[in-house]
Amino acid sequence: MSKPIELSEFANSTPNSPDEFPVIAGIDRERAKINSCQNQDFFLGMLALFIAEFEHVGETVRAEIDRGDLTAAKRRLHNLRGNAGNLGAMDLMSSAQSLELSIPHTLPDLNIQIEEVCSRIQALVQAASPWLSRPNEKSTISTDPIDAEKLSTLREALLQRNLLALTLYSELEATFSGHHNQESLYDLEQAIRQLRFEDAVSWLDEHATPTAQ
Amino acid sequence: MTYPEQKILIVDDDPMAIQSLYKILEGLGEIRFAISGQDCLDSLKKEAVDLVLLDANMPMMDGYSTCRKMKREFPDIPVMFVTASHDPSDEIQALEAGAVDFITKPLNPPVIQARVNTQLQLKQHGDKLRALTKSDPLTGIANRRYLDEQIELEWRRSMRNQSVLSLLMIDIDFFKAYNDHYGHIAGDACLRKIAETIQATVNRAGELAARYGGEEFAALLPQSSPERACEVADKICVAVRELHIPHAKSCISDTVTVSIGIAGGTPFFHSANYVMIEENSRDPGSIEELFTWADEALYKAKQTGRNRVILGHGGMPSA
Numbered sequence: 001m002s003k004p005i006e007l008s009e010f011a012n013s014t015p016n017s018p019d020e021f022p023v024i025a026g027i028d029r030e031r032a033k034i035n036s037c038q039n040q041d042f043f044l045g046m047l048a049l050f051i052a053e054f055e056h057v058g059e060t061v062r063a064e065i066d067r068g069d070l071t072a073a074k075r076r077l078h079n080l081r082g083n084a085g086n087l088g089a090m091d092l093m094s095s096a097q098s099l100e101l102s103i104p105h106t107l108p109d110l111n112i113q114i115e116e117v118c119s120r121i122q123a124l125v126q127a128a129s130p131w132l133s134r135p136n137e138k139s140t141i142s143t144d145p146i147d148a149e150k151l152s153t154l155r156e157a158l159l160q161r162n163l164l165a166l167t168l169y170s171e172l173e174a175t176f177s178g179h180h181n182q183e184s185l186y187d188l189e190q191a192i193r194q195l196r197f198e199d200a201v202s203w204l205d206e207h208a209t210p211t212a213q
Numbered sequence: 214m215t216y217p218e219q220k221i222l223i224v225d226d227d228p229m230a231i232q233s234l235y236k237i238l239e240g241l242g243e244i245r246f247a248i249s250g251q252d253c254l255d256s257l258k259k260e261a262v263d264l265v266l267l268d269a270n271m272p273m274m275d276g277y278s279t280c281r282k283m284k285r286e287f288p289d290i291p292v293m294f295v296t297a298s299h300d301p302s303d304e305i306q307a308l309e310a311g312a313v314d315f316i317t318k319p320l321n322p323p324v325i326q327a328r329v330n331t332q333l334q335l336k337q338h339g340d341k342l343r344a345l346t347k348s349d350p351l352t353g354i355a356n357r358r359y360l361d362e363q364i365e366l367e368w369r370r371s372m373r374n375q376s377v378l379s380l381l382m383i384d385i386d387f388f389k390a391y392n393d394h395y396g397h398i399a400g401d402a403c404l405r406k407i408a409e410t411i412q413a414t415v416n417r418a419g420e421l422a423a424r425y426g427g428e429e430f431a432a433l434l435p436q437s438s439p440e441r442a443c444e445v446a447d448k449i450c451v452a453v454r455e456l457h458i459p460h461a462k463s464c465i466s467d468t469v470t471v472s473i474g475i476a477g478g479t480p481f482f483h484s485a486n487y488v489m490i491e492e493n494s495r496d497p498g499s500i501e502e503l504f505t506w507a508d509e510a511l512y513k514a515k516q517t518g519r520n521r522v523i524l525g526h527g528g529m530p531s532a
Contacts, residue, residue, distance in 0.1 A: 035233070035319060035320060037322055042232075042236050046232065046233065049228070050229060053229065072272075075270055079229075079270075079297075081297050082296075082319075083229045083230060083233070085320075086229075090319075161247070162243060162245050163223070164243070167239070193232075195231060195232070
């Protein structure tokens with residue numbers, strides 16, 4: 001079992017220059033860089049999704065074990081450790097793996113391990129918070145017209161569940177920001193990031209029309 | 214020769230895992246996703262892909278069951294497992310289910326890219342070989358073996374859906390005389406032109422033009438009524454005439470012509486235990502019967518003067 005997160009590590013957890021890959025306590029930076037193909041935006045997007053998905057995983061897992069749904073608890077921890085590993089959160093990955101493998105045991109025995117997973121996640125949430133943008137903090141906004149052809153290609157990609165939609169959306173994001181209410185645009189972003197492509201198409205059909213060139 | 218972009222399907226119930234893989238594989242092909250085993254199978258029924266990356270641990274239908282089902286329905290599509298499990302027994306289970314590779318998380322991008330590339334290349338080579346076994350070397354259109362395979366599939370589909378299917382048997386008129394007069398090289402060129410013409414006419418999705426043997430061709434038209442089959446056959450006759458291939462030894466024309474026999478209908482069940490559908494004598498009861506009827510119609514076309522289309526037994530709409 002690895003040592004608990006030390007407070008000194010948080011000192012390194014503030015954003016440095018914006019073009020540098022983030023230094024976040026609990027994350028093996030070099031591994032994260034390799035795993036995300038050196039793409040800082042992608043890494044931070046994944047990290048935000050990870051936190052949204054697993055921030056309260058301890059409570060959920062505890063409830064699942066409590067009601068005897070061990071399969072669901074194991075699957076959740078399995079996903080947690082896979083994603084933690086992809087993000088470079090290696091200690092969290094190990095803790096999740098230990099807990100996953102201990103699942104045939106019941107609650108009192110697992111409490112310590114659940115607590116360890118929870119504390120690692122909470123530490124990660126705190127360390128990552130300076131890096132994670134909120135919907136009203138879009139860094140780039142463009143008032144250029146929305147490219148009709150690109151919009152149509154994005155819609156087609158979404159309909160086909162073609163993951164090129166993720167790339168196309170990134171390319172259109174700044175222009176969307178210049179033409180749409182940020183709160184509403186947040187719904188589209190979430191739909192795309194969570195791969196709810198049908199919802200994203202509905203959003204486009206309702207809100208997005210190409211602007212004059 | 215250029216090939217279309219290869220398609221990769223990522224199957225995982227976890228959107229994060231899908232996106233992580235996408236980022237790594239971006240640029241290697243067209244990458245789509247499915248969020249469950251059933252979703253994967255449904256997606257493949259709509260459109261084939263060149264490689265499936267499959268998560269082992271999914272609710273409802275896990276990766277192993279999905280892989281086994283996939284291999285029954287789509288045996289040519291390679292499957293790579295991507296999982297957080299490092300347990301050798303899981304790897305064995307995946308390979309026994311038909312997987313070609315087993316990748317463990319955390320993902321190592323260069324290794325995954327290399328492995329995926331290898332599988333895509335193997336798939337491309339396999340596709341080329343499969344295409345060679347399906348095509349007639351002289352004309353390049355489907356060969357008889359592939360026609361037999363496809364007619365089996367379409368027959369079963371028509372029986373299941375109770376939909377009509379039609380078969381055209383096409384024969385070049387006086388081809389032996391053509392070969393004797395112009396020689397085999399010209400004969401081969403003639404066969405190639407006719408094949409090309411038939412293929413250009415039989416052009417709807419699911420339709421198939423094939424060389425049946427010698428100077429005989431066949432066209433399989435699933436979900437096609439006798440009217441549509443006649444229309445296609447007429448177009449083929451006209452298109453062949455419009456090739457204006459000289460034929461000095463033909464007794465009916467100065468140029469090469471074809472005769473066509475058509476058979477079709479809705480396949481019915483033969484079963485001792487069930488009377489599913491009242492037997493209709495105008496519908497075929499077997500593939501052999503369908504071929505026999507098409508051959509009889511072709512024979513009739515030959516007997517009645519050639520250069521024509523005869524709609525044979527099974528060609529008339531049911532009463």
